[in-house]
Amino acid sequence: MHSSNTKLIRFNKIPKTAFLLSLALLTLLLTACYPDHNQSTFDPQGPVALKQLEVFWWILIGGFIVFVLVEAALIYAIFKFRVKNESDIPVQTQGNHKLEIIWTAIPAVLLIILMVPTIQTLFYMYEAPKTTKPEHTLEAIGHQWWFEVRYPDPTNSEKEIVTANEVYIPVGYPVAINLESVDVIHSFWVPKLAGKTDMVPSEGNFMWFQADEPGEYYGQCAEYCGTSHANMKFKVIAVPEPDFKSWLQAQSNPALESSDPLVQEGAGVFKSAGCTGCHSIKTVVNKGSKGRVGPNLAHVGSRRDLAAGMLRNSDENGSVNDALLQKNLRTWLENPAEVKPGNLMSSGAQVYTNPDKKLTEEQISQLVHYLSSLK
Numbered sequence: 001m002h003s004s005n006t007k008l009i010r011f012n013k014i015p016k017t018a019f020l021l022s023l024a025l026l027t028l029l030l031t032a033c034y035p036d037h038n039q040s041t042f043d044p045q046g047p048v049a050l051k052q053l054e055v056f057w058w059i060l061i062g063g064f065i066v067f068v069l070v071e072a073a074l075i076y077a078i079f080k081f082r083v084k085n086e087s088d089i090p091v092q093t094q095g096n097h098k099l100e101i102i103w104t105a106i107p108a109v110l111l112i113i114l115m116v117p118t119i120q121t122l123f124y125m126y127e128a129p130k131t132t133k134p135e136h137t138l139e140a141i142g143h144q145w146w147f148e149v150r151y152p153d154p155t156n157s158e159k160e161i162v163t164a165n166e167v168y169i170p171v172g173y174p175v176a177i178n179l180e181s182v183d184v185i186h187s188f189w190v191p192k193l194a195g196k197t198d199m200v201p202s203e204g205n206f207m208w209f210q211a212d213e214p215g216e217y218y219g220q221c222a223e224y225c226g227t228s229h230a231n232m233k234f235k236v237i238a239v240p241e242p243d244f245k246s247w248l249q250a251q252s253n254p255a256l257e258s259s260d261p262l263v264q265e266g267a268g269v270f271k272s273a274g275c276t277g278c279h280s281i282k283t284v285v286n287k288g289s290k291g292r293v294g295p296n297l298a299h300v301g302s303r304r305d306l307a308a309g310m311l312r313n314s315d316e317n318g319s320v321n322d323a324l325l326q327k328n329l330r331t332w333l334e335n336p337a338e339v340k341p342g343n344l345m346s347s348g349a350q351v352y353t354n355p356d357k358k359l360t361e362e363q364i365s366q367l368v369h370y371l372s373s374l375k
């Protein structure tokens with residue numbers, strides 16, 4: 001008697017704690033899904049993300065109905081067929097063709113129903129709309145741990161314009177993106193515009209999306225690719241088409257080096273310290289040519305972020321803040337490994353691997369001046 005009493009008390013306590021705990025967990029989960037989040041899939045801003053969200057809802061609601069029906073049947077069976085008194089043995093059933101056919105047929109029908117929107121969406125994603133303009137076809141190339149982006153050169157079909165970590169697109173137009181990788185598998189993901197698509201080395205891949213509103217959309221590598229995978233971010237910046245064209249025009253120009261003496265000295269250090277081994281400051285290259293190890297720096301001073309989203313150079317409205325940019329460049333050049341563990345600049349550039357070649361304070365200042373002037 002006594003022991004069953006204590007059991008009762010314990011059982012009473014567990015559900016309360018469990019209930020409170022699961023409530024707390026649920027709250028956490030729900031706040032993570034809040035559409036205002038920069039990387040929420042619940043706030044689609046273009047047709048592809050919207051279609052994908054619809055499939056999600058179909059599957060979730062379908063799954064929920066199945067869950068309720070199965071649980072109801074389970075609870076019904078537990079109560080209906082449980083032992084009523086100790087001496088009673090419930091009816092023992094072995095095999096029931098009718099039941100088995102029913103519980104095979106219902107899931108099959110449900111799966112067929114869910115298959116319709118799923119396959120429709122797969123076809124929808126598979127090819128960009130026929131109206132997609134060739135000049136809106138870009139290439140995104142995964143590198144450990146940043147993204148190279150290439151655009152067709154409007155003035156020469158044999159050439160491409162190279163940039164990094166910022167994907168400018170014309171708002172309201174479908175944009176086709178050929179995906180590639182130079183090393184391991186990465187995945188290109190802009191939650192508000194489209195689901196993730198793997199970037200497979202030498203196999204390539206394809207996706208398209210469209211942004212319905214101008215703005216900044218956060219992207220992220222979504223396939224584990226090594227040490228700094230979590231630090232491999234990018235931004236899609238959707239602007240009106242004329243602005244897109246003028247941005248591209250500006251990108252096609254090589255780095256503009258001012259005659260400011262500090263900038264000139266910085267340009268000298270850039271060459272003598274081996275930076276040109278991995279970074280180019282010319283953006284127009286032959287179509288399909290191999291990229292450099294590091295991001296193109298011709299217009300690094302106009303980028304909203306540094307090192308694939310690790311250091312923010314821009315104010316709330318998206319315009320680059322020069323003081324911030326200079327501070328970030330300094331932080332990066334002083335010790336890139338602290339900003340981004342494992343990055344291939346720290347491990348590959350002599351100025352970090354060879355203590356004798358370490359950049360001096362003066363050289364860093366000159367480089368900061370030079371790089372921040374590259375608009």
Ligand SMILES: [Cu+2]
Pocket residue numbers: 185186187221222223224225226229230232
């Ligand atoms: Cu990754």
